[in-house]
Amino acid sequence: MPMDFKTALFYILSTILVIAALRVVTARNPVHAVLFLVLAFFNASGLWLLLQAEFLAIALIVVYVGAVMVLFLFVVMMLDINLERLRQGFWSNLWLGGPIAVLMVIEMVAVLSARSFGLEAMPEPAAPAAGYSNTKALGMAIYTDYVYPFELASVILLVALIAAVVLNLRQRRDNKQLNPAEQIAIKRKDRVRIVSMPSEKE
Amino acid sequence: MEQAVLRLFEYFWGMFGLWDPLWALVKPVWPLVWVLMKIVAIILPLMLCVAYLTFWERKIIGWMQVRIGPNRVGPWGLLQPIADGMKLFFKEVLVPTGANKALFFVGPVMAIAPALAAWAVVPFFDGGALANLDAGLFYILGMTSMGIYGVIIAGWASNSKYPFLGAMRASAQMVSYEIAMGMALVTVLMISNSLNLSDIVRAQGRGWFADHGAGFLSWNWIPLLPMFVVYFISGVAETNRAPFDVVEGESEIVAGHMVEFSGMAFAMFFLAEYANMILVATLTSILFLGGWLSPVGFLPDGFHWLAVKISLFLFLFLWFRATFPRYRYDQIMRLGWKVFVPLTLVWIVVIGSWMVSPWNIFK
Missing domain, CATH: 1.20.5 (Single alpha-helices involved in coiled-coils or other helix-helix interfaces)
Structure with missing residues (x-):
């Protein structure tokens, strides 16, 4: 059965979205992880466009991709992240983390299952008026x-x-900040004094 | 337009008797072909404009400094940009040893892609936009805010100190000025009551002055004069042009994020920067100077007026570069956060009060 263009686009976008989201947690390099998160946001915004929510889709790009993730990237690049230390506690914490992850999956399945989000529960909305x-x-x-x-x-x-x-405001003692208004208001006579004096050698 | 192009093709291929088999082949994908043709019709002239903008920049700055500028290749040096392009095209692209190879090449692509994608919603004349998007202005904000990734990724992936410093400066500067830029746009939205760029231009063609043959007094630049100035200056800062070019400040960090790039990879950044300059000039003309509208009643509207306005702003870009010394970094931050952002906030309140008062002229 041939798919129509929108359905094909939906599957392409969601495939990239799922892969990118997986790579966010599995990527070894934190900078790569952030960039995969950007990719995930981008594809999510594409999905919203398919739902004809163009304002929300572009808002996602402007707010998350354009501002939040830039600062994320900024911070992650500046940090000196030791990957070995991050991985250290994996096995010892698994007994707690594992069940929580399973619980979350169960919750999500319960909420997003076909019963509450199936075609019967969520029929296609009526086409908007011109x-x-x-x-x-x-x-x-x-x-x-x-x-x-x-x-x-x-x-x-x-x-x-x-x-x-x-929280970040503190007066530093070596602060050399100047008031621009004062800087501009400076005149030559405030700084330089010209002295008229006779030459000292004949 | 679509029919005219189709007839032209039919006439051309009909001369060889090839039209019918060709049309049978193309017909199923014709909408796609038509969109692609429109994209090429926008990108190709844009790239040509970029090439000749670099030439014009060197000439203008040459004249301002009582030099001649490029004058060896072709008549009056007119083939100089072509020669430069050829040189960059055939140069080897070097990758530093410690660089992150994949991201090193993703960087330039991420710089140029948003710079070109933003042009999709720009209306060149009445009804002359590739996509007449309802949220057009918002789309442009989204696209231009993504240009920063090219700079950051390039700076980080080079695994070198100067590019990294350049990337840090760029991200701080572009994020700061984006806020002033977005706030200035809010006032434009308020008085034109639309996010659609074509509607924004049409809204400027209405008013008492426009009815009496002096359309240029009805444009947005008069009620929004402070926002007009803030928007254009923020645009100069967003494109990292002089006097805000600390990102690639030659005397401090050589060429910023572009230090390690050569050949076409470097050319990508170059193209992106100039395409962004033209975009900012175009948007300023559309949002504040009435886009394709004619300034006076007795002359017809059309693309030529937009071209004149864009050229004016591009000349300002070059004039700034030849005139002003580079800002100090803390002064850039001060101008963005302590001058522009409060000014835009105040003007939003002023315009808002004006619109609910009985003297509202923006109907």
Whole structure:
């Protein structure tokens, strides 16, 4: 049976997504792991595009790929990560980590199984009317129905932002910072004094 | 347009009597072929513009410094970019011993791919965009924010100190100025009530002045004058051009992330940088200077106006480079975070209050 273009695209994107996500946890080099995570985000955004959620798809790219992962990469590149030490506790911690992983898989299967996400439970949505813009629909939902949760989330983010700055704020004694306004306001007569003096040798 | 192109093909291949078998072959994949043709029609002139922008840059800076500039290859040196391209094409691509080979080659590709992909939604004339995306402006933000990966990956994969320093500087600088850039765009969205680039241009063609034959006074640059300046300067910083070129500051870190690259790998970075310059110039013209719209009522709109505006901004890029000394690193950060970001925030409030007041002109 020949597949239509969208279905084929879905399988390509999801295959790359699954492989990239696996490589995030199996890659030996942490920088490679971060780049595979970027690839995973990129393919997830492609899947959202297939669902006709173009605003969310591009938001995923702008926020995660464009900003968050850049800083991730930045930090991972700067760190001197010792892979041997990271791997040390693998077998001794397996008795705890293994069952938790299995539990999580069971939970995910229970939630995302065909019973709750199958074609019967989630039928294909009706085709949107002409002129429908999901950017606009999203904006209406966020700024009318969900305005308080949305504002609350932004205030929490702001608090986190200020906390991060405050935690790192310390006055260094060797700080040589200058005030640019003062620098610009400097005139020649403040710095240089021209002295008229007779020559000392005849 | 599509029909005209098809008729042209039919006429051309019909002369050899090959049209019918050829069309039988092409018809099932014609939409794909048509899109590919449009992509080539955008990328090819773009690459040519990049080549001649480098030539124009050397000429302009030469004249500004009372030199002649390139004048040996071809008449008035016009074939210089072709010669440069040939040279880069045939040069050996060297890979440093300790480099991460795969990522070393992924770096240049990651630099140029977003620089070209962003052009998909740019409207060149009314209805003249490859993809008339509803979230077009957002798409461009997403694509340009990915350009940074090329620089970081190249700097890290070279396994060398100067490239790594360059990559660090680049990521800090580009992330900082992206914020000012995005905030400046918010005001544009607010007054044009759309994310679609064509709609943004059309919104600028409405207003009292546009009705009275002085369209250039209806464009976004007057109500958004501070944002216009912030956007263009942030654009210069985003493309790592002088005076914000600490990323490749020759006197400090030689050529930054490009130190270890040669031949075509280097040329990729070069093409990406210039393609990004043209993109920033184009976006500034579209968002603030009315894109393809004519400044006065008695002249027709069209692509030529966009070309004139783009050339103006590209000239500004070159003029900056010949005029200003390089910023110190902490000054760059100060300008981005302490001047531009607060200014854009204030202007969002100003525009917002203006729009809910009775004097709202953006309807």
